Amino acid sequence: MEPKTDWEPRVVGFLCKWCSYAGADLAGTSRKKYPANIRIIRVPCSGRVDPLFILRALRLGFDGVLVSGCHPGDCHYQTGNYRARRRFAITRKILEGMGVEPQRVQASWVSASEGGKFVEVVTGMIDEIKKLGPNELFTDGRKNRKTEK
Amino acid sequence: MEEKTEKLKNEARKLLEKGQVCRIVGFEPGSLKFTTTPLITGEKDELDRLVINPFIVNNLSVYLTGLKGCVAVVAKGCDSRSIVSLIQDNKVNREDVVILGIPCSGIVDLSKIEYLVGKDRDELDDITVANNSITVTVGGEKREFTKSKVLFDNCLGCELPTPREYDILIGEQVAPSPALESGKLKELKDMPPEERWRFWKEEFSRCIRCYACRNVCPACFCNRCFVEETEPQWLLPTPHWQDNLLFQVTRTIHVAGRCTECGECQRACPVGIPLRSMTREMYDLAGELFHYKAGMDKDEEPLLTAYEVEEAENFFG
Ligand code: SF4
Ligand code: SF4
Ligand code: FES
Numbered sequence: 001m002e003p004k005t006d007w008e009p010r011v012v013g014f015l016c017k018w019c020s021y022a023g024a025d026l027a028g029t030s031r032k033k034y035p036a037n038i039r040i041i042r043v044p045c046s047g048r049v050d051p052l053f054i055l056r057a058l059r060l061g062f063d064g065v066l067v068s069g070c071h072p073g074d075c076h077y078q079t080g081n082y083r084a085r086r087r088f089a090i091t092r093k094i095l096e097g098m099g100v101e102p103q104r105v106q107a108s109w110v111s112a113s114e115g116g117k118f119v120e121v122v123t124g125m126i127d128e129i130k131k132l133g134p135n136e137l138f139t140d141g142r143k144n145r146k147t148e149k
Numbered sequence: 150m151e152e153k154t155e156k157l158k159n160e161a162r163k164l165l166e167k168g169q170v171c172r173i174v175g176f177e178p179g180s181l182k183f184t185t186t187p188l189i190t191g192e193k194d195e196l197d198r199l200v201i202n203p204f205i206v207n208n209l210s211v212y213l214t215g216l217k218g219c220v221a222v223v224a225k226g227c228d229s230r231s232i233v234s235l236i237q238d239n240k241v242n243r244e245d246v247v248i249l250g251i252p253c254s255g256i257v258d259l260s261k262i263e264y265l266v267g268k269d270r271d272e273l274d275d276i277t278v279a280n281n282s283i284t285v286t287v288g289g290e291k292r293e294f295t296k297s298k299v300l301f302d303n304c305l306g307c308e309l310p311t312p313r314e315y316d317i318l319i320g321e322q323v324a325p326s327p328a329l330e331s332g333k334l335k336e337l338k339d340m341p342p343e344e345r346w347r348f349w350k351e352e353f354s355r356c357i358r359c360y361a362c363r364n365v366c367p368a369c370f371c372n373r374c375f376v377e378e379t380e381p382q383w384l385l386p387t388p389h390w391q392d393n394l395l396f397q398v399t400r401t402i403h404v405a406g407r408c409t410e411c412g413e414c415q416r417a418c419p420v421g422i423p424l425r426s427m428t429r430e431m432y433d434l435a436g437e438l439f440h441y442k443a444g445m446d447k448d449e450e451p452l453l454t455a456y457e458v459e460e461a462e463n464f465f466g
Binding site: 051092100 | 337338340342343344345346347348349375383384390391392395398399401402403405427430431434435438439452453454455456457458460461464465466
């Protein structure tokens with residue numbers, strides 16, 4: 001794949017409002033820098049993330065998808081993140097089996113106090129995706145009407 | 150086979166007479182030679198149409214959610230697993246169904262036979278099934294094939310030929326067969342990622358989005374499927390390969406832990422997409438990651454509801 005010079009990855013982050021979203025907020029209020037490539041969608045719990053969200057984001061041309069929630073044992077709804085983990089694991093694996101680069105689909109545990117970890121996770125992910133290049137899985141040689149300007 | 154058919158008819162009659170069930174779900178001969186088709190009936194004089202033979206391919210458990218109890222259903226090993234899975238998901242009450250278990254030695258794939266002998270099923274005189282081989286008579290001539298050549302792919306590694314969950318067993322227990330399957334899946338695993346993606350892209354370019362795969366699947370029991378949602382519209386209703394692929398991957402994920410690998414989706418697909426290569430991968434993943442096998446134990450928590458505190462830890466950084 002040709003590394004395009006003017007290309008910047010776009011990644012969707014589904015962040016649990018109780019932990020990771022607050023963690024991202026903390027990163028911001030403590031003036032930590034993280035790549036602006038991530039577009040954040042707040043979800044009530046990592047357990048809210050239907051695998052369909054992940055697939056749909058890739059279909060729309062996003063270069064990566066991050067799912068982030070409370071650490072095991074800390075889910076506001078007790079078990080949402082454990083279930084999210086099972087769902088996420090099979091989703092990532094089945095996509096990998098079909099030929100999707102696993103680096104495009106990542107997950108992490110980030111608590112409300114881990115602004116620093118959030119920065120690390122996002123920076124690391126964006127670096128990996130920059131190496132991979134743009135998501136051309138669904139392009140079909142045509143431009144994707146909805147997402148490409 | 151005759152014996153089994155007779156036993157089934159007797160049992161079915163008794164059940165209807167005693168008023169234990171309102172309907173029987175089984176098989177009757179189909180319109181093409183050798184084929185069978187589902188029979189759903191509450192009439193005693195229609196019971197004579199019931200058959201059991203090596204061509205009873207369909208997974209009749211798909212009807213159970215719609216019939217809402219008071220039924221007796223014919224179930225091979227794999228079908229019984231689908232029923233168990235429906236019980237696990239509270240879609241079927243165990244007390245509301247009578248399972249007429251059929252120990253199964255594999256179902257014959259007529260398309261494979263047609264391909265091997267180069268004749269249409271209507272032109273074949275006879276097909277007889279022995280322990281390890283199948284004899285096809287065409288124009289007075291007998292030809293013998295090993296079972297692994299003419300059974301459906303999903304029968305070849307069958308883990309549960311005799312239903313574990315049943316009320317009445319029609320016939321003798323059958324032991325599981327060693328896995329004989331090779332096929333597409335292995336081939337796919339050996340391909341580099343880009344090629345795998347291209348493979349699926351090409352396959353799904355043929356999909357006409359008839360939804361036969363979904364409709365025939367006992368594990369696809371949602372009243373409203375995500376493909377029919379309009380707010381938001383998750384995917385375009387027109388058959389572009391991108392949306393076709395999105396549909397099928399999501400479906401495979403949604404039925405994870407319920408899919409028993411019965412193979413109905415692949416058989417129903419009018420354009421021959423090897424859907425089992427995807428369902429099989431998911432089946433194996435459930436085993437590898439979570440030691441879960443669909444439809445084995447009606448008291449087990451379903452795959453996507455259950456969890457362990459310590460598992461799959463490497464997926465979350
Ligand atoms: S996905 Fe296909 S193989 Fe799996 S249970 Fe449904 S119809 Fe059977
Ligand atoms: S049965 Fe085949 S053609 Fe029809 S929707 Fe399913 S994959 Fe597509
Ligand atoms: S509330 Fe944060 S993962 Fe459930």
